[in-house]
Amino acid sequence: MIALPEPAWFVGCGNMAGAMVDGWRKAGADLSGVTVIRPSGTPVEGVRTVTAYPAGDKPVFVMLGFKPQKLDEVVPSLAPLVGSNCIVVSLLAGVSAETLRARFPSARFVVRAMPNLAVSERLGVTGLHAVEDDLEARELVEGLMSALGLAPWFETEAELGALGAVAAAGPAYVARFAAAMAAGGEALGLPADLSRQIADKTLVGTAALAAKGESMESIARRVASPRGTTEQGLRVLDASDGLQPLVDRMLEAAVRRGRELAEEAARHG
Incomplete structure (x- = not known):
């Protein structure tokens, strides 16, 4: 069974993040340790949804699924909760790995993921890019994304941008x-x-x-x-x-x- 690390936080859950949740559900993934945080409180089927960051254990996996323009709004309250054992996966179009690393300096691993909507049917393409060499973290992220379709790694931001133009859009x-x-x-x-x-x-x-x-x-x-x-x-x-x-x-x-x-x-x- 596919299992996301626990606790896992999905900060925002728009169209793309929601499509990923649908794909993981269809893949039989265990989503019991996932919490969606969204100000609207709009529920996400089969996943605990709250309006504020949960108290208690800090996350070991955070997926950023809000609009890129909201990054500086989100960072002040989220960054202190992202510790040295936390993997940050960003779906934010155009926000570079370098910018993300600067916003989350304590994170264990920061990766950009660029999926397309077909991940909801496990027929998607999700481009991946990271600058760190944490092999275990890379394998974990690749395993999760491969459950949704093709999940190639890209060495450069430019290549990921090209993937986004062709596959994501x-x-x-x-x-x-x-x-x-x-x-x-x-x-x-x-x-x-x-x-x-x-x-x-x-x-x-x-x-x-x-x-x-x-x-x-x-x-x-x-x-x-x-x-x-x-x-x-x-x-x-x-x-x-x-x-x-x-x-x-x-x-x-x-x-x-x-x-x-x-x-x-x-x-x-």
């Missing part, structure tokens, strides 16, 4: 493409609801083919017969001003914003 971009397909089908005369269902089912079916190990290039090649309708559509996407330049601009915008968030967090230190 990826579900939103793929969803937008499917929505555009649905809108296009509606424009061609399909009923709106049916067009959405067709686009969604096409996305799920393509993902199922990829899950069996078939490459996206192979899938496209199999669908596009020579001089057929699909090939004509692909020519538009493959043009020099087509899909790839658009995707490159999209990813660069996400990476740029990550750098801005990191600079903002460092300045407020």
